[in-house]
Amino acid sequence: MKLISSPTKVTPVQQSPxxxxxxxxxxxxxxxxxxxxxxxxxxxxxxxxxxxxNVPRFASFLVAFVTCLIFFLQLRIADEFKDFxxxxxxxxxxxxxxxxxxxxxxxxxxxxSGVLQLGMAVGLGGxxxxxxxxxxxxxxxxxxxxxxxSREFFVRDWIKAHPIIYMLSHMVVMPLIYFxxxxxxxxxxxxxxxxxxxxxxxxxxxxxxxxxxxxxxxxPKDEEVGVETYTYLWGQRNAVRVWLGICLGMAILSAIASxxxxxxxxxxxxxxxxxxxxxxxxxxxxxxxxxxxxxxxEWMSGIWTLLVYLCLGLFPLLS
Numbered sequence: 001m002k003l004i005s006s007p008t009k010v011t012p013v014q015q016s017p018x019x020x021x022x023x024x025x026x027x028x029x030x031x032x033x034x035x036x037x038x039x040x041x042x043x044x045x046x047x048x049x050x051x052x053x054n055v056p057r058f059a060s061f062l063v064a065f066v067t068c069l070i071f072f073l074q075l076r077i078a079d080e081f082k083d084f085x086x087x088x089x090x091x092x093x094x095x096x097x098x099x100x101x102x103x104x105x106x107x108x109x110x111x112x113s114g115v116l117q118l119g120m121a122v123g124l125g126g127x128x129x130x131x132x133x134x135x136x137x138x139x140x141x142x143x144x145x146x147x148x149x150s151r152e153f154f155v156r157d158w159i160k161a162h163p164i165i166y167m168l169s170h171m172v173v174m175p176l177i178y179f180x181x182x183x184x185x186x187x188x189x190x191x192x193x194x195x196x197x198x199x200x201x202x203x204x205x206x207x208x209x210x211x212x213x214x215x216x217x218x219x220p221k222d223e224e225v226g227v228e229t230y231t232y233l234w235g236q237r238n239a240v241r242v243w244l245g246i247c248l249g250m251a252i253l254s255a256i257a258s259x260x261x262x263x264x265x266x267x268x269x270x271x272x273x274x275x276x277x278x279x280x281x282x283x284x285x286x287x288x289x290x291x292x293x294x295x296x297x298e299w300m301s302g303i304w305t306l307l308v309y310l311c312l313g314l315f316p317l318l319s
Contacts, residue, residue, distance in 0.1 A: 043313030044181030051194035078150035090226025126188035174208035175201040196260030214301030
């Protein structure tokens with residue numbers, strides 16, 4: 001899953017600290033992505049705590065948020081390495097090809113952020129029978145999967161030729177990250193996993209699919225050479241149908257997960273509003289696929305993600 005990004009035309013300032021501000025604005029907007037990750041991580045911690053009849057600790061919220069935000073940053077950095085040759089050829093306006101930041105610099109950021117993640121995992125506490133901090137294992141597993149993604153699972157040509165398998169395999173990282181965030185509560189406290197955990201892991205997987213497909217639905221005039229959007233691969237109507245089907249799957253899984261929280265009816269109200277908005281976006285796009293109108297799917301996917309995670313976390317916690 002790739003979180004929201006927004007390209008901006010700027011003059012490169014390779015020797016200025018401002019370049020990192022420009023990089024995050026274009027490739028990893030901290031405000032937008034931070035808001036989504038806050039809902040994502042707080043949902044995971046809150047869901048686990050509420051299912052155990054507890055109030056989540058602030059430390060668990062903090063570690064889950066910072067660690068998840070870094071996971072998504074590391075995914076972005078991995079993409080910069082993975083897509084470097086294609087970006088140089090087809091998207092020279094992006095920060096790395098135009099020389100704003102370099103791959104070695106991004107690698108340093110990725111490693112340094114990993115050290116921070118490890119320190120927070122150790123600092124949150126919770127030690128297993130081996131005497132090691134319990135969060136280290138799920139942290140390392142998630143790192144390893146991100147590493148495999150960055151290498152295209154060592155079958156680059158084959159997996160690129162099968163876009164559906166490519167998309168599904170890359171979305172597995174979403175439940176891995178969500179699992180880690182829930183573990184900041186139940187695993188650290190050495191309790192059993194919450195009963196509804198499989199359903200919220202499913203929500204995270206389908207939510208990742210929604211954002212991935214939504215950001216690659218474009219109007220014909222917005223298509224770029226070398227960029228395989230789902231409207232290009234499947235056609236406009238089929239891409240929109242797939243996105244709507246994912247919305248339906250997200251609604252079903254969210255309803256089941258909220259049922260376990262005894263927060264079903266408020267969640268159904270939110271899901272009805274989201275479904276209405278999604279159908280409106282889809283119909284307006286198919287009737288008039290004007291330039292930039294495809295962006296509405298990306299934003300609608302973000303709204304889905306934000307509100308669903310709030311319904312599975314902070315809303316029931318505060319009710």
